[in-house]
Amino acid sequence: MAAQLRRTLWRLAEVIEVVPETPRTRSLLLEVPEWEGHKAGQHVDVRLTAEDGYQTQRSYSIASAPEDERLVLTVDHLDDGEVSPYLTDVLMAGDKLELRGPIGGYFTWEAADGGPLFLVGGGSGIAPLMAMIRHRAAADSDVPTRLLYSSRSYEEIIFREELETLASRDSALEVIHTLTRSTPEGWAGYDRRIDAEMLREVARSPDESPLAFVCDPTSFVEGVADALVRLGHVPARVKTERFGPTGG
């Protein structure tokens, strides 16, 4: 216990690369000195300091697998946000970013935890789920995994190509998209917000006792979790994560 109680120190990470993911989303690839590793699903606290000493903090899920070389934060630009526009629009390679973590020991998954997995995400809520999918691939896990991912439009699907690549070479990984605002011509997939009917069609059967992870920045989290329970899923096997809608 004593070893676990050591303080989570602030560290000065270096931005190695800023990768545009969608028109509104950037991934920050970070080099963190003395980073002690993380579990898929955990988050970090980021602290920004203005020249006059003013500081503010926010939490961001880690999108990279524990096995990856760089720590990756994938950040959605919020128009009225204080921190996210700085991270997506101002920060560039070579800049320093203060953070501490990893934090959170509940919304996590390791290959040894097994499955099957049912992952439900919306928008930038994909980040901790992507960490799980990347960890699963890096660990050569064959745990049956299904991702239901809601985006506003085709262009705004974060990690679309990487998800396609991973699913194309792994029959135990299924990726199902739904687009809530606009669809490209010929789109044959779902084109509405995730609802109970969609979950009934897509969710794994409660008989398989799947482990469900639900992450989204909005109240959709409660709706999905409640619907899964009504479909017969065990509440203790449904884990939710959420970042405040004004998380900025």
Place this chain on the structure above:
Amino acid sequence: MGQGFFSRGFRGRRRSQDTALPPGQYLVDGFPVLSAGPTPRTPLEEWDFSIVGEIDEPKRWTWEEFRQLPSEEITKDIHCVTKWSKLGTRWEGVSIDTLLKGVETAAEYVTAFCDGDYTTNLPLEDLTGGKAWIAYSYDGESLEPEHGGPARLLVPHLYFWKSAKWVRGLQLTTYDVPGFWETLGYHNYGDPWREQRYWGD
């Protein structure tokens, strides 16, 4: 860490009420919902509230009995460990002092237990002396299930995860038993003014 460090190009957005906030917190106008899992929904006819543990005669109230207890209106600022704060939130509920009236106990700690198997631990002295309530109303309305209804613990001087949603009772103990988040990396006490977010803070 961070001696002399500043974030290139960051100005920040100060608000006039920022002085009222503990370190590292920012203001929100809405009321974010944070839960680790699905929202439990216990029918009121099955709901009860009990005080057990280091107490000669365990106490128990049904919903109807609980609502007959003297209640108070409370206006307090609340601070979530995920960094948001909300000022002047209005609640109605029963003071823990009322629930513990006449109780003699050797207990120094309390575990609040809840529907959904959530628990959180607090020193007993943080629940007494007008510092904590079992709240069943928010902003003049019945407390929504998403926010912890039918009733939640309200301990506004600590980070808000201590204000356990869907609370069903208090277990009085002579020793301290870390609760759900307290065993998963979050601070055992959680004073926002000392920024006690995580283990070791």
